[in-house]
Amino acid sequence: MASRRGEPSEPYILVRDVTYRYPGPPGGEPVLALDRVGFRVYRGEFVAVLGRNGSGKSTLARLLNALLLPQEGEVRVDGLDTRDPANLWAIRDRVGMVFQNPDNQIVAAVVEEDVAFGPENQGLPPEEIRRRVEEALAAVGLTALRDRPPHLLSGGQKQRLAIAGALALRPACLVLDEPTAMLDPRGRAEVMATVTRLREEAGVAVVLITHFMDEAARADRVVVMDRGRVVLEGSPREIFAQADRLRALHLDLPPVVALAAELRAAGVPVPPGILTLDELVEALCRLS
Amino acid sequence: MFNITLGQYYPGRSFLHQVDPRTKILATLVYSVFIFLVKEPEGFYLVAGFALLAMAASRIPPLTLIRGLRPILIFLVITLAFNAFMTPGETLWGWGPFRVTREGLAFGGLMALRLVLLVLVTSLLTLTTTPIALTDGLERLLRPFQRLGLPAAELALMMTIALRFVPTLFDEAQRILRAQQARGARLRVRGPLAQMQALLPILVPLFVAAFRRADELAVAMEARGYRGGRGRTRMRELRYTWRDGVTALAVAAFAAGVVYLRLLAG
Known part of the structure; x- marks a missing residue:
């Protein structure tokens, strides 16, 4: 096991000047997906990554646990360089990943066995695997469904199962690539509640790649990407205050922020910087 | 479902x-x-x-x-x-x-x-x-035959994944069937050859989708540290x-x- 190199003040994941190109069509130019991107994730932090389709968000996600390797620049996880093949499994243990389609990341025909897949790959003894499976199932609230076949779960439950599968490796950081894109509103709420709780209770850092502005509004930090570059970065309050800039990037405002803006336009004196429903209600109640 | x-x-x-x-x-x-x-x-x-x-x-x-x-x-x-x-x-x-x-x-x-x-x-x-x-x-x-080069762990994982995906692909086949019927595909025809031809509009999308799923599954397995059957343990003994x-x-x-x-x- 590699020692914990990172100081608390240092980023846990550091992406420095990374460029990545996908091979283009035969005979054509390669497609530039990331263009000298810088990005960092600190321990226990919740970062949301926004951007329209093709902005490079998913490519960035895959660089964080060495599913893709930087062609220029470097990616370090807990001090480990992702380009060094010797670090590969240590990095995959540290950064867990959840993908968009819940059906295509569940391996086993029974819930608890799917959670066991990661620890089994690590070659852990059976008792230790069992302990981790218990822990991960409890963390996502699926203990009662442990004997079910996955195809009988709802979308939200499947995605929580995928999260449990990643958690069983005890990662310090969880990267979720549009985990709610294929879910109904109830499934989305389930997954977001699970992610929020994990961060608060287990201190797992979260990188959430999403299309949903209300999900991003809950993050500590928001990073906006466009055409392979990071174009905006800041707290949700700072980001969502720039309505015009976001519109130019083809992004919406979170529903509450948009509502506050419309109220303002209609002459209701709502203060700026409102992000959540509670804040809006409070502001409206103060108006006399 | x-x-x-x-x-x-x-x-x-x-x-x-x-x-x-x-x-x-x-x-x-x-x-x-x-x-x-x-x-x-x-x-x-x-x-x-x-x-x-x-x-x-x-x-x-x-x-x-x-x-x-x-x-x-x-x-x-x-x-x-x-x-x-x-x-x-x-x-x-x-x-x-x-x-x-x-x-x-x-x-x-x-x-x-x-x-x-x-x-x-x-x-x-x-x-x-x-x-x-x-x-x-x-x-x-x-x-025991692993020593002779028989990939027992891989075979078992293949069977597990097959078991896992049969219901999923079955659901998908039903969905494709309905989609093709909605476009006027005729499935009830006479003769074995005609019947096979009638099934093509269902089988082709099903296979294409299965390959896409396989691709995504492989990435997800890699992300969870899958590195072949060697050194893998099992939870259930x-x-x-x-x-x-x-x-x-x-x-x-x-x-x-x-x-x-x-x-x-x-």
């Missing part, structure tokens, strides 16, 4: 349900081999007795078991008829060049009985063992219990009985 079950597992907590899958697989193998060594009528009491004992130990309703014989009914009839007509001996009934002989009937009857017992006992294996337990059992049994001892003894007694009868017959 369809709750389809693969195989034909019959849920229960009987003696046979709780026997280790490895023991059941090996016992079925031994039985399938020894049933063909039996030639004497006394031997058939032994084979039939063992099958009845296994059926009793499974607590599966006999009707369920007998219903499982339906697919082989035609084979049984052919076996019986073929032997009855083709074996020379004392004629019981004749019509032109065809004659049914006593020896033929007896021999054909025994052949048919052999088939029935074989199917009954092998279906007991799949009726009392979940597909997952079967996979586990096979993996453990094949593990198989343990032999007294039930496996009892089963092994019963199988050994059966095998010894068959061999003894063979020797007696010289």
